[in-house]
Amino acid sequence: MATTAPVSAGTDAYIGEVMLVGFNFCPRSSASADGQLLAISSNTALFSLLGTIYGGDGRTTFALPDLRGRAAISEGQGPGLSSYRIGERGGQERTTLTIAQMPSHNHTGQVRAESSVIADTGNPAGNAIARSTQLIYSDAAAPTAAGAFHPDTLVINNNGGGQSSNNMQPYLAMRYCVVTQGIFPSRS
Incomplete structure (x- = not known):
């Protein structure tokens, strides 16, 4: 009615x-x-x-x-949760993670390892990394010494654009x- x-x-x-x-x-x-x-x-x-x-x-x-x-939450503290006082505000719609906030993780990288390239530790740029126990060969007939990794650090470039991402739960x-x-x- x-x-x-x-x-x-x-x-x-x-x-x-x-x-x-x-x-x-x-x-x-x-x-x-x-x-x-x-x-x-x-x-x-x-x-x-x-x-x-x-x-x-x-x-x-x-x-x-x-x-x-804003979403309303109850004041006080639930088991295992943070404490909130009445009238307290917090949170944000968007967030940009810093490196310190990222969880521990690994990245994979690709390196060229060949047995047909002479290792050049004096100028490693562009050279391949020698395979661990194989001899390194050149165009010459005689093989060179067994290959070893160059002592430089392998760097994997940063990824991402530094843009913020949406931090909101579904809403109506x-x-x-x-x-x-x-x-x-x-x-x-």
Whole structure:
């Protein structure tokens, strides 16, 4: 059965309660959780609950939580998790990893190892690495000494472009509203 009654947070909602709605406005008796400043003089009950946790000067204004582009989590500390205090903000939409943040890993490289090239340790650029126990041959008929690795370090170039990557969980955008008028919540 459809109703034409105006949309309202209702008299059953607690002042300061945050609700999620699937439409693009907040019902009567509520305001958008967008960090807006409210006058203490017009919202004394709500101010007595929120104080300046989310901002404001505490003399004439206080702020509502700003949940735009943010996921809400419970304050406190779960088993094996970090501790969060009410009003704390954190996280970021995008991130660029530094080398220090990367997990330990290996890269593979390719080196040309041939038995038909004379090793030249004085000028190794462009030369092949000799195979471990095989003799190195040249165009001459007599073989040279057994090949050995040149003492230089093999360098594998950096990869990646240094661009940030998306750090967001899958999401569905909706509107958060804070109840401004309703039942004052009891602590017991």
